[in-house]
Amino acid sequence: MCGIAGWVNFTDNIEENQQIILHMTDTLKERGPDAEGHYFSPHVLFGHRRLIVVDAEGGKQPMHKTVNGKHYVLIYNGELYNTEDLRRELIACGFSFDAYSDTEVLLAAYIRWGADCLQKLNGIFAFAVWDEMAQTVFLARDPLGVKPLFYAWRGNSLIFGSEIKTLFAHPAIQPVVDRDGLTELFALGPATAPGSGVFKGIHEVPPAYFLKVTPDTSLLREYWKPTAEENHETEAEAVEHLRSLFTDAVERQLVGDVPLCTFLSGGLDSSGITAVAARAFASHGKTLETYSIDYTDNDKYFKASLFQPTPDQVWAEKMSKFSKTHHHTYIERHAALADALENAVVARDLPGMADIDSSLYLFCGEIRKNYVIALSGECADELFGGYPWYMHDDMIYADTFPWSRFVGDRCAILSPALQTLDIEGCVRHQYLDTLRQVPHLENESRRDFRMRELFYLNIKWFMVNLLNRKDRMSMSNSLEVRVPFADYRLVQYAFNLPSALKFAGGREKGLLRLAMSDILPKEIVERKKSPYPKTHNxxxxxxxxxxxxxxxxxxxxxxxxxxxxxxxxxxxxxxxxxxxxxxxxxxxxxxxxxxxxxxxxxxxxxxxxxxxx
Incomplete structure (x- = not known):
């Protein structure tokens, strides 16, 4: 993984401002501690910081390629999981390659197919390409928003980067928050609206969008979204289909030239990933390393609840024993957890999920002492129905975001100066605007109609926020965390599973449990969903x-x-x-x-x- 930075101005010559792009790039040194590169031209300045995962020599950036007299420059943050499939297709189209990095394959894919290359990519990414002859800068972000990409317009300048702090390193951009930003902070936070950077004039390329800029035009366009499709599979067929997609997603994400481990909470999702990864490691005579997190004296103070029915640590140890992994438990101290609240803000450039963020920040720092890549189980609950709001009618039919149902309580803590902010109106607008985008099938039952809305809301909002958390907390520790459940093929499939299949057996994540039943112990397959991690001390x-x-x-x-x-x-x-x-x-x-x-x-x-x- 890496960090990217750029400044584009087709009106003025900005080449002499190299120090600014150097400064912007330097803000990304945690995302890319291993190497740094730059590209300077009269109207385009690029910066890149690299965390080396694959092909140390062949993946250097910015990457240049000239084809038929046309020159292209790429900066890229991410990982492609279908690199070899694309390489074979591009070789058949007449391309040749100097090395084995996915960076070179991505650039060739853009040269061959332009914006349509996005339909062929399976991975997590944020990248920018400068097409010198066409005088075009093309920016894109992966379908689920695993990798970040922020931008701002200042006069004729487009300024962009992997983090908001990267933009602040440009003298034209100041940290201003107006009433709209404050409204979003207290109405939606720690989530942010699609495309919003909260700060005044700062935007984010939304997941599954590209931004194409020429001397005369600027086009922001969506290139992918879940679509509504009929699914007439039997339960047995659906189990086999899901198992195949999941296994392929995990196995594709085990590639790399550096050490890899998995997060293991002992829940269904991380256990499934660990089981597939451990099996792949064992086939090569290797032992998978797994990591979990707990807190000082947590076992003494645990109390079961609807949201947290069981403690986690014992389950992580059981799963490690079952899959024959070498397991590590990181015990966090509470003072350190509180101290790291500030580190988490700097990582996000925004207030976040409090100690849920800071615990992950510390956890990633511990793992990074020995590993560069980790796999984690985010997104399964959003896709397969793991939260209580999928199972309880009062939450299912709540006419708002189910994870933020008490907006009035938020308003009550605001000062008189902020009481005039339209907190409830902001939430209502964003909620209804998202519902208008939900694709449906004809003749859906009331419950299936609402379930499709809930899953879409979770994919576009709750899941994106958790992916933001994962990226910022991990990359601020120079750790690349991959999320197999965010494979767009799994998302598309899960979005179209009828409720009767998805909740097979009347259980949350019922179908996923059945798909995991041949690779996990029965007691873990049957274990009720438990949020992770949480301190009870x-x-x-x-x-x-x-x-x-x-x-x-x-x-x-x-x-x-x-x-x-x-x-x-x-x-x-x-x-x-x-x-x-x-x-x-x-x-x-x-x-x-x-x-x-x-x-x-x-x-x-x-x-x-x-x-x-």
Missing amino acids: PVYTDIVCQRMDAILKDPNAPLLELIDRKKVREIVDTRGTAYKSPWFGQLMTGPQLLAYLLQVNFWLKQYNIQLEL
Whole structure:
């Protein structure tokens, strides 16, 4: 994996501003610690930082290629999982290759097919291509949004990069947040609206979009989305089909010239990935390494709930024993978890999922001591129905985002100056706008119609936020984390599974359980979904309450301008119990809300944000 940066201006000669692109590229050194490269021309400046995973010599970037007298330059962040399939097809078209990197294959694919190459790629990516003869810069992002790509227009300049901080390294871009950004922060956060960078004038290329820029035009276009298709498979046929797609997705993602491991929580999703990977390793006489995370004294304080029915660690150990992996458990300290809330903000450039982010940040840092690639189980719950909001009618038919059902509670903690923000209107607009995009089949039952809406909402919102979290926390530690369930073929297939198949046996992820039944122990196949990871130790609550108390007593704390101090004081004094509804998802209740506000305060200070109220 890597980081990319660019500056395009077809009106002015910007070649003499090389120091700016150097500065922008330097912000990406954690994403790419192994190598750095640049391209300078009168109207296009590119920068690249590289984390070497495949073909150290043959994958250097920016990559240049001249075909029929036409010169192209590519910068690319990602991994293609069908590289060899594409290479064979391109060789048949007359292309030749100097090395075995996917970078060279991607550039050749763009030269051969242009924007249509996106229909052929199976992978995770964000890239930019400069076509010198056509005077065109082409930017694209993978179908599910695993890899990030931000941009901003300033006058005649298009400025882009893998992270928001990369844009701030350009002198034309300042960290300004206006009322629209604040509305989004408190209405949708830690999620962001598709295409939004929250900061004023900063945008994100949405998942499955490309941006094509010429001296006269700028075109932002969607190139892929799940489509509605009939599925008449029997249960046995669906089990076999799903198992085949899943196994292929995992096996394709085991490629690399550097050490690889898997995340293993002991849940269905990570266990399935681990089982396939361990089998592939064993076929080559190797032992797979697996990692899980836990917290100090977590077992002493665990209490079962609807969202967290069982603890995790014992299951990770059982699965490791079953698959004969070499397992490691990383125990996090709660003070470190709280301290890393700030690291997580810098990684995201935005407030995020509080300790759910910071725990992953620390976990990835530990894994990176020994590994460069890891596989993780994100996206299965969104695709196959693993959350309570797929199983309980009051959540299924909630006329809003099911992971953010208590918008009124959010409004209650805002300061009088922000009470005029249209928090509920923002949520309503984004929700209805997404529903308008959902593809349907004719004559769907009321429940199937709603289920298709729920799955689309999860793919476009909840899943994207979790993928953002995974990318930022891992890449800020120079660790490449791959997500087999985000294979667009699996997404398309899962989107069209009838509810009766998807929830086979009346269980959440019923069909996925059946597909895993021949590779996993029965007790793990039957285990109920459990969010991971989460601390149950009250010491963490004590820490965040103490830190929020300090902010409430600090007259210079920037957060105080945004919150109702009395309401937040009540949450602190009751150790989070005065805010009972999840702020977001399943886990962000009172203590996590306080941690989120700690992140907001740090974000305002660290980025020296100018508020336009």
